[in-house]
Amino acid sequence: xxxxxxxxxxxxxxxxxxxxxxxxxxxxxxxxxxxxxxxxxxxxxxxxxxxxxxxxxxxxxxxxxxxxxxxxxxxxxxxxxxxxxxxxxxxxxxxxxxxxxxxxxxxxxxxxxxx
Amino acid sequence: xxxxxxxxxxxxxxxxxxxxxxxxxxxxxxxxxxxxxxxxxxxxxxxxxxxxxxxxxxxxxxxxxxxxxxxxxxxxxxxxxxxxxxxxxxxxxxxxxxxxxxxxxxxxxxxxxx
Numbered sequence: 068x069x070x071x072x073x074x075x076x077x078x079x080x081x082x083x084x085x086x087x088x089x090x091x092x093x094x095x096x097x098x099x100x101x102x103x104x105x106x107x108x109x110x111x112x113x114x115x116x117x118x119x120x121x122x123x124x125x126x127x128x129x130x131x132x133x134x135x136x137x138x139x140x141x142x143x144x145x146x147x148x149x150x151x152x153x154x155x156x157x158x159x160x161x162x163x164x165x166x167x168x169x170x171x172x173x174x175x176x177x178x179x180x181x182x
Numbered sequence: 183x184x185x186x187x188x189x190x191x192x193x194x195x196x197x198x199x200x201x202x203x204x205x206x207x208x209x210x211x212x213x214x215x216x217x218x219x220x221x222x223x224x225x226x227x228x229x230x231x232x233x234x235x236x237x238x239x240x241x242x243x244x245x246x247x248x249x250x251x252x253x254x255x256x257x258x259x260x261x262x263x264x265x266x267x268x269x270x271x272x273x274x275x276x277x278x279x280x281x282x283x284x285x286x287x288x289x290x291x292x293x294x295x296x
Contacts (some may be wrong), residue, residue: 110287172224
């Protein structure tokens, strides 16, 4: 069964304290791995898509990496405005059919950054 | 531009009411999705439309009725809902580009069923 597990469930950091969020996945064939940021009561905001092991992408203080079993979202020198829930999702090959690939979400990591 | 818009932002309805949620995108995406998200849970897929045709229905109760009038619009018609249907309803759209695909989400409609 395709599965996505995120850890930790919650993470509290001091401003400037770098850390990483983990997303472990088990899929029959990975089509793509996605990271989203979600603020309370709002829709998920797209951050990154990763497609193959070894791939890395960066955006401001965030850097996403991918291996064959997991992805990390590294946060460098976080600021309070980085506080949010970070969702990881995978799209499996078997669920991919043109433009209708289903996303399998993890439960998210709630990040709090204190000033 | 990666904007998906949803209306209304908030909706309160009784169990006997009929209401509709609306979603719109002008990115030329040919796949559109409805998700339901309960508090502190990840989004759960409800429906997928591909080229304006319903392609996936994740065993959603018939009190939820989706409609895709054209390639830019997606509606979700609500009738005889239950209090447990209260949730954030998210719309998303996606376009395949060189074999790569990303879903972009709207801001959601916060629904409260009394």
